[in-house]
Amino acid sequence: MVKINYDACLYCGGCVGVCPVDAITLHEIRIEINEKCVDCGTCVEFCPVGALEG
Numbered sequence: 870m871v872k873i874n875y876d877a878c879l880y881c882g883g884c885v886g887v888c889p890v891d892a893i894t895l896h897e898i899r900i901e902i903n904e905k906c907v908d909c910g911t912c913v914e915f916c917p918v919g920a921l922e923g
């Protein structure tokens with residue numbers, strides 16, 4: 870599963886929209902990735918600040 874670097878994340882919410890299985894959710898103070906993640910790498914490539922690794 871993808872790891873989130875919370876120090877780098879800007880909470881822009883962009884990665885939420887690119888996940889094909891809706892595994893990313895945006896909350897008031899953080900994003901979360903749930904067990905639906907299939908490690909496709911789309912969000913990792915998308916994030917403009919490299920806050921996702923996996």
Ligand code: SF4
Nearest residue numbers: 878879881882884916
């Ligand atoms: S795209 Fe990157 S910076 Fe934006 S919410 Fe997702 S992890 Fe954070």
Ligand code: SF4
Nearest residue numbers: 888906907909910912
């Ligand atoms: S790696 Fe793919 S499935 Fe997992 S959270 Fe990112 S976009 Fe969604």
